[in-house]
Amino acid sequence: MSRFRDHLARRVLVFDGAMGTATHSHALDLDKDYLGKENCPEVLVQSRPELIQSIHDSFLQVGADAVETDTFGANNLVLAEFDLADQTYAINKQAAEIARAACDLHATNDKPRFVVGSMGPGTKLLTLGHTTWSILFDSYREQARGLVDGGADLLLIETVQDLLQVKCAINACLEALDERHKTAEDIPIMVQVTIETTGTMLLGTEIAAAVTALGRFPILSLGMNC
DSSP states (O other): OOHHHHHHHHSOOOBOOOHHHHHHTSOOOTTTTSTTOTTOGGGHHHHOHHHHHHHHHHHHHTTOSEEEOSOTTOSHHHHHTTTOGGGHHHHHHHHHHHHHHHHHHHOOSSSOOEEEEEEOOOSOOTTTTSSOHHHHHHHHHHHHHHHHHHTOSEEEEEEEOOHHHHHHHHHHHHHHHHHTTOOTTTSOEEEEEEOOTTSBOTTSOBHHHHHHHHTTSOOSEEEEEO
8 A cells, every 4th residue: 555545544544735726826927937838837847846846845835744746737649839849758757856846845754744746637628629538648648647657656647527538547547657657556546527617527427427427437536626
């Protein structure tokens, strides 16, 4: 069993706050800090690693047990919009390493700190035909590879709007773990779906249907945000 699973079974674990809000609170330069990639906070992992680590530190200092990597949009499909698709693995690996360094600084024997590999929904939905299963699978798998190699303790597939997309992301994570001779017992997978004001996911899936559909997958948890 992973240390995260072990501690979660014994106590409540507190995650950090929003990375996007934290980065936007700093006066950052579009060219110097974002390297000309407007609306791509993931590039700060490469241009301002010390800033990203300081954000992790700020959450850990006030008691957070886990921090999410600055990789919400760091999959091939999203990064391709910024001509950074070839940097997918490197950005995810470096982001996890930065979070790992922060966690290790604040960890104690009684209170270890955990790196959460953040994997957002991206900008293309499978059910609407924006992309194909194989393309999206490869995109998530490459992201998961970098996060795992960088030292993530768990993978969080978050704010996903399309049930088919969730299934694709989970399978991609499982294959990336298998390549590293690991399983979801070693590095857990958590899922968070988005429920609209209509009471369903964006494409009409009710939460009960999502629970039923995802119940056969080896995920640690299924949550939702509204």
